[in-house]
Amino acid sequence: MPLIPIGVSARHIHLSKEDLFTLFGEGYELTNFKDLSQPGQYAAQETVAIVGPRGQFEKVRILGPIRPQTQIEVSRTDAFSLGIHPPVRESGQIADTPGLRVIGPQGEVNLENGVIVAARHIHFHTSDAAKWGIQDKQLLRVQLRGERPLIFEDVIARVSDQFALDLHIDTDEGNAAGVKTGDQAELLL
């Protein structure tokens, strides 16, 4: 069975250019702190605070580059602490999601929406998908043999020639499985 590297995503934020400028100042550019597994994506040096009706988190990592719309990805556990109930969604699907207050060094933004719990998914390069007969949007099963073995079902396939092979799960899922970034999952075909 194909082995897929695991990436466990902690809470993070993607910013629109407009929100970046509001939070950090007009014309601001993010600093690459560390490249991520997907080509061109990086963790920025910069962080923001996010504030919900019940709780808040300081130093939430910004992921770059900028995107058309601001999006915050939290775990369900984070969401309880913040006092919001975002839906489980694919990245980019932010209609009818809750917002949060975002605070940067130069200003703040009151998001009307944009907070999701990210649906687990696998990034496939087109060549990997072709090799294993995987279609974009296909629902897959992956087996994780960490400290707490489990099988994730309904894992969404995302196929692009811009992607590198990676299973993306959040911290609740990583902790439930007892795995960390760099561990491997087995794709059940």
Add this chain to the structure above:
Amino acid sequence: MPLIPIGVSARHIHLSKEDLFTLFGEGYELTNFKDLSQPGQYAAQETVAIVGPRGQFEKVRILGPIRPQTQIEVSRTDAFSLGIHPPVRESGQIADTPGLRVIGPQGEVNLENGVIVAARHIHFHTSDAAKWGIQDKQLLRVQLRGERPLIFEDVIARVSDQFALDLHIDTDEGNAAGVKTGDQAELLL
């Protein structure tokens, strides 16, 4: 396939009589706030604070009745916040586990050990176990068809005529599956 009710356990503490008296005063008795699924077990009205090297939680629920030894059960997410790394263990197996500071209204206790991440398990009444051919300590698979479908493997069977049928998972596991207490899992035999 047999359906098993799910119980999602938030962080909680079981106290020895000695630690109960130190925290709440000599001769103190816990007040039953709510009966739990297992016969004789209850959530107490009383709470304590638990303090780790990195963070702390206020109002951690005490579960009664008192036990031979104090034990704290947290999720892996909680453990990161507290700044400790407890192992995944069955209840009662607290050798070589980390401790925490526990603060009550009348005193505090510095636990040398006792903190675990509870291994997921199913309580079976002896009659249910006999009906389905389940042995105590057997490792089982359960399928959860919540918002985020998955199959938990290596779920430990615990069989006793003092038990009521229940799958116990922690908040990381409940959140990873998108289920809550009262939902049902399917035992894969």
